[in-house]
Amino acid sequence: MLEIDIIAVVPGLLEGPFSHSILHRAAEKQLLKIRVIDLREFGIGQYRQIDDYAFGGGAGMVLMAQPLAEAIRHLQNENVYDEIIYLTPDGETLNQSISNQLSLKSKLLLICGHYKGIDERIRQKFVTREISIGDYVLSGGELAAAVLVDTIGRLIPGVLNDGSSALLDSFQDDLLAPPVYTRPAEWEDMKVPDILISGHEAKIDDWRFQQSLDRTKERRPDLLKDES
Ligand code: 6GU
Numbered sequence: 001m002l003e004i005d006i007i008a009v010v011p012g013l014l015e016g017p018f019s020h021s022i023l024h025r026a027a028e029k030q031l032l033k034i035r036v037i038d039l040r041e042f043g044i045g046q047y048r049q050i051d052d053y054a055f056g057g058g059a060g061m062v063l064m065a066q067p068l069a070e071a072i073r074h075l076q077n078e079n080v081y082d083e084i085i086y087l088t089p090d091g092e093t094l095n096q097s098i099s100n101q102l103s104l105k106s107k108l109l110l111i112c113g114h115y116k117g118i119d120e121r122i123r124q125k126f127v128t129r130e131i132s133i134g135d136y137v138l139s140g141g142e143l144a145a146a147v148l149v150d151t152i153g154r155l156i157p158g159v160l161n162d163g164s165s166a167l168l169d170s171f172q173d174d175l176l177a178p179p180v181y182t183r184p185a186e187w188e189d190m191k192v193p194d195i196l197i198s199g200h201e202a203k204i205d206d207w208r209f210q211q212s213l214d215r216t217k218e219r220r221p222d223l224l225k226d227e228s
C-alpha cells in the first residue's frame with residue numbers, strides 16, 4: 001500500500017484524475033491511497049489568507065510559509081513521510097527512473113505551488129525532493145502532481161491488469177514502444193505486418209525489439225546514450 005497526500009491550492013483540479021481508470025482501480029484494490037488537502041484550510045485569519053506579495057517587489061503572489069508549515073506539521077503528526085516533494089519547474093525533471101524509485105516508498109507528501117511559488121524557507125525546512133514534469137510552465141503544481149501520481153500508481157504491483165509488474169519489465173525501459181495493430185488485419189488497403197499474424201512468438205518478440213530500437217534511434221537517440 002502506497003499512501004500519497006497532496007497539499008493543493010486548487011484541490012478541484014485533482015478530482016478528475018484520481019476518480020477514473022487505473023488510479024481509481026488502484027484505490028479500490030487498496031493498493032494506493034490518495035488524500036488531497038486544501039491549503040486554504042490552514043489559511044490565516046478571517047479570509048484564510050495563503051499568499052502574499054513577494055519581498056523585493058515584482059508581479060505575482062507567493063504562498064506564505066505559515067499556512068504551508070501548519071498543513072505539513074498537521075499531516076506529520078499522523079504520518080511519517082519517506083519524501084516531501086515540492087512540484088516546481090526548477091526541480092529535477094521527472095523520468096521513469098524517479099517514478100520507479102518513488103513507487104517503492106510507503107508514504108509521500110506532495111506540495112503543489114501556485115502563482116510565483118512558495119516561500120523559500122519551506123523548501124529549506126521541509127522539502128526533501130523537488131520535481132518538475134518538463135520544460136514548460138503550468139499555472140500550478142496540481143496537474144504536475146496528477147502526472148507524477150499516475151506514473152507512480154501504474155508501477156505498484158497488482159495495479160495493472162496484465163499480471164506483470166511494470167517495474168519488472170525493465171529491459172524495454174529506455175526504448176520507445178513498437179507499433180501496434182488490432183483487428184481488422186486489413187483496413188483501407190493497409191495491412192498489418194505479416195510477422196504479427198504468423199504466430200511465431202519468438203520472431204514477433206525479435207521484430208518488436210528491432211522496431212523499438214529503430215524507432216528510438218530515429219526519434220529519441222538521446223535515450224540510447226547511457227546515462228542512468
Ligand atoms: Cl511541477 N509546476 C509548474 N507550475 N509548472 C511546471 C511544473 C511544475 N513542471 C513543469 N512545469
